Amino acid sequence: MKWKFLAASAALMMASQSAFAEDEKEGEPPIPEVHALSMNLGLASQYVYRGLAQTNGNPAVQGGVDYAYKGFFYVGAWMSNSSYFNDLMNGASSSLEMDGYAGFKGKISGDWKYDVGFLHYDYPGTYPAGSLAAAKLVTPNSNEVYASVGYKKLWVKYSRATGTLFGIPNSSGTYYLEANGDFPILDSGFILSMHAGRQNFRGIAPDGTTNASLFSYSDYRVGISKDIHKYILSLAATTTNVKGASYTNLFGRNTAAGHVVFSIYREF
DSSP states (O other), X not given: OOOOOTTOHHHHTGGGOOOBOOOSSTTSOOXXXXXXXXXXXXXXXXXXETTEESSTTOOEEEEEEEEEEXXXXXXXXXXXXXXXXXXXXXXXXXXXXXXXXXXXXXXXXXXXXXXXXXXEEEOOSBOOHHHHHHHTOOXXXXXXXXXXXXXXXXXXXXXXXXXXXXXXXXXXXXXXXXXXXXXXXXXXXXEEEEEEEEEEXXXXXXXXXXXXXXXXXXXEEEEEEEEETTEEEEEEEEEEOOOSSTTBOTTSOBTTSOEEEEEEEEEO
């Protein structure tokens, strides 16, 4: 459940960003640095990923580091506090999400671009067998491969789990399909960002019910952001079409309900 500061779609995919050098001559395209290292640090009013609250409505401190080679190959790591799995099962002890990712990105032709890579989600902690069984979950550490195609400020991305995803048993092959767009608002410096995604679970649950009927859903987000002296401030609203109690945690909170998120972050 990788970090996305929910109003800014550019920040939404930190895994696909790399640093570029300043233009050497006016009018020429930027020249990628051979080696580029960047870091990011931020604070969000809560952590929401793919429409699901990860911190039970509480604030999140998030940050990461990225390395890019010639603006083509990238590798990075990112982390955030997260109580998502603690909130789903009694006896679990996990308060952190740590992600690692690597990939390749570049231009196809003109304004068309691509990004392909691998993402590992890690939730360090303890998950007693009894707690997992009672919650009908398995260990939540997950892997995805992803590919995206973009045109200017619009892009479509497909992510596919290579094993069980986010603790859902027998969910290998689950995929997430999303469409995103950033739209400058006149010359104000504000960016309007829009997102729609579909999390489609595969497989059969232990009780014989399909994972799709229990856990599949669509999510939507609209937000606005602005760069103020190298600090990105964003405000976003999210919602899903989840019905029933599949995403209700031990505190009675529906993690898939509508959320409003304010965040601020900076890259160094």
